[in-house]
Amino acid sequence: xxxxxxxxxxxxxxxxxxxxxxxxxxxxxxxxxxxxxxxxxxxxxxxxxxxxxxxxxxxxxxxxxxxxxxxxxxxxxxxxxxxxxxxxxxxxxxxxxxxxxxxxxxxxxxxxxxxxxxxxxxxxxxxxxxxxxxxxxxxxxxxxxxxxxxxxxxxxxxxxxxxxxxxxxxxxxxxxxxxxxxxxxxxxxxxxxxxxxxxxxxxxxxxxxxxxxxxxxxxxxxxxxxxxxxxxxxxxxxxxxxxxxxxxxxxxxxxxxxxxxxxxx
Amino acid sequence: xxxxxxxxxxxxxxxxxxxxxxxxxxxxxxxxxxxxxxxxxxxxxxxxxxxxxxxxxxxxxxxxxxxxxxxxxxxxxxxxxxxxxxxxxx
Numbered sequence: 001x002x003x004x005x006x007x008x009x010x011x012x013x014x015x016x017x018x019x020x021x022x023x024x025x026x027x028x029x030x031x032x033x034x035x036x037x038x039x040x041x042x043x044x045x046x047x048x049x050x051x052x053x054x055x056x057x058x059x060x061x062x063x064x065x066x067x068x069x070x071x072x073x074x075x076x077x078x079x080x081x082x083x084x085x086x087x088x089x090x091x092x093x094x095x096x097x098x099x100x101x102x103x104x105x106x107x108x109x110x111x112x113x114x115x116x117x118x119x120x121x122x123x124x125x126x127x128x129x130x131x132x133x134x135x136x137x138x139x140x141x142x143x144x145x146x147x148x149x150x151x152x153x154x155x156x157x158x159x160x161x162x163x164x165x166x167x168x169x170x171x172x173x174x175x176x177x178x179x180x181x182x183x184x185x186x187x188x189x190x191x192x193x194x195x196x197x198x199x200x201x202x203x204x205x206x207x208x209x210x211x212x213x214x215x216x217x218x219x220x221x222x223x224x225x226x227x228x229x230x231x232x233x234x235x236x237x238x239x240x241x242x243x244x245x246x247x248x249x250x251x252x253x254x255x256x257x258x259x260x261x262x263x264x265x
Numbered sequence: 266x267x268x269x270x271x272x273x274x275x276x277x278x279x280x281x282x283x284x285x286x287x288x289x290x291x292x293x294x295x296x297x298x299x300x301x302x303x304x305x306x307x308x309x310x311x312x313x314x315x316x317x318x319x320x321x322x323x324x325x326x327x328x329x330x331x332x333x334x335x336x337x338x339x340x341x342x343x344x345x346x347x348x349x350x351x352x353x354x355x
Contacts, residue, residue, distance in 0.1 A: 016336060016338070049332075
């Protein structure tokens with residue numbers, strides 16, 4: 001679609017740009033809301049920096065795990081020309097890895113500077129689907145994470161994509177997932193006052209997103225995501241996160257997260 | 266303790282500046298990304314230990330800008346334009 005743009009003679013990837021817009025908006029909204037949670041704006045910014053580092057590392061690690069079989073299959077080509085590995089640095093991030101990495105980043109910051117981890121999670125939860133929604137818009141522009149071939153209404157056709165098959169009508173799965181992410185973001189903001197327990201918002205998000213992702217994976221046309229027993233890596237992680245979401249939503253105590261505690265005020 | 270704190274703030278400032286330089290070096294922006302990450306962690310530690318430290322604040326700001334710009338220039342796309350695409354061109 002439009003994978004890159006030129007700004008001051010420099011090529012900027014739309015995906016990276018959209019992710020940055022999402023991150024900045026998410027952190028800004030969390031910083032504005034931080035007073036309600038008794039967390040300083042500085043801590044929101046600093047903790048988000050830790051989370052950002054975790055996000056990059058987690059998303060990249062999970063991507064490398066998903067392509068391990070291919071790395072093994074092409075090992076001879078890689079040994080003869082190691083420069084083939086360079087694109088691994090730029091391309092290839094898996095959202096779930098990023099989410100887990102970001103949560104670990106928040107946890108490490110909270111542990112280091114004695115801040116309530118669960119309060120911070122409650123505060124940051126609505127920013128996650130916001131960031132992800134922008135990320136999927138970036139995917140749409142880059143042409144990656146494309147859908148299955150589809151000739152019905154609202155199909156899209158890529159012409160100069162390096163990722164998606166060109167001149168083939170496809171389901172705009174990136175836009176669909178982006179819409180669902182923005183919907184859950186709005187829902188979380190609307191329902192925030194109704195969540196009376198710590199971790200309930202995160203639980204709600206995990207349930208919604210796991211179910212959504214599990215279903216939408218069947219409509220993805222890209223197969224570069226690793227499969228085990230017929231379902232993709234992201235579907236496996238969805239299956240793992242779904243019970244965690246239910247536990248958080250219903251106030252069942254998880255190690256390190258006092259989800260059952262009532263919110264103050 | 267103050268010396269150590271000052272050292273962290275200066276290191277953060279230096280790493281933040283160097284990370285900004287790496288934005289212009291293609292794949293080497295990856296090195297800038299790592300420097301910005303280290304600079305950010307050191308800057309936050311220094312700022313927490315001495316909130317009035319201007320060098321730490323400058324280090325954090327430069328490292329955040331370095332991290333954002335290096336990431337933008339590096340991150341091309343999700344799970345696709347990466348390794349396997351290059352193999353198919355091989």
